[in-house]
Amino acid sequence: MPSTKIGILETGGPPRELAERFGDYAAMMRRMLGEGYAYATYDVADALPATPEEQDAYIVTGSPAGVYEDHAWIEQLIGWLRQAKGRAKLVGICFGHQVMAEAFGGRVAQSDKGWGIGLHRYQLHERTEWMDHAAAIAIPVSHQDQIVELPPFSRIVGGSDFCRVGILAYEDQPAISFQCHPEFEPAFAKALIEARRDRLPDPDAAIASLDQPDDRERVAGWIRRFLDGLAAERS
Incomplete structure (x- = not known):
């Protein structure tokens, strides 16, 4: 059976000295998901997939940029994501x-x-078909931006007092996303914290x-x- 084709949309990278030690964000995504997938990486500042159908699913990585910043590649990525809606699975x-x-009508x-x-703790508000029985997760975070208005047809699956919109699931397309x-x-x-020490609390x-x-491995399993389109066991 052919492997699921995963496109990694790389929107930035770690500081150079950390990338040399730990790899880029695409490498981290591949390690997280493991074998069993056919991976392709796209540097979104250079090129996006010609059509969403190039891959079965796409993962959009983290970035030092903010979505409200004036970069041409951000506008192009938003346009591409709108085109991809319902045509490929999306993970953010x-x-x-x-x-x-x-891209889908919210605001950051x-x-x-x-x-x-x-390490932050997210409370889980529901259990979707791809999740297991967990009531909460402890997971690394690194962000100062947050979703402040939900996109239509999305629902909050998990979050915290610090970050209300921690995990989103979309009802009108096969898409999920994580702030963590x-x-x-x-x-x-x-x-990464050490590299930014002088500007962090x-x-x-x-x-x-x-x-x-x-719970990194648990979330990777989700x-x-x-x-893979599989439901989790609920034992």
Whole structure:
């Protein structure tokens, strides 16, 4: 049976010294999802897929940029996502979560709560077919922007007091998105905080939080089940 074709829409990358140690965001996505998929990576600042049908599904990565910034590639990506609606499965991570919301009628802004870093806990409000029995997850985050207006035909699956719109599921297309970073290994998340230490609140506490158990593999399993069209066991 042919492998599911996954297009990784890379919207930015880690600082150069961290990319040399940990790989780029596309590499992190491949490690998160594992084998069993045929991967293709697109640097969205250079080129987007000619048609959504090039791949079965697309993952939109995180980025240092904000969706409201004046970059031609952001406008082009938003236009492409609108074209892709209903024609391929879509998964958004952090910036990907935000740019999908903008593309489909929501709004993103820099949060007055400031930076979210370290390990955060999301409460889960429902269990979709691709999720398991968890009531909450502990997951790395790194963001200062948030979705402040929901796109039509979307619903909040999980979130926190700090970030209400933590996980979205779309009702009018096969699409899900996450504000958190299930692809961030703790060592990378710590190194990223160190690289931004001078502009982050309480970086030492955030770094210490990443020593606690997390649910990265659980969330990766949710994404794999969504991509594969499989329902989770509810035992």
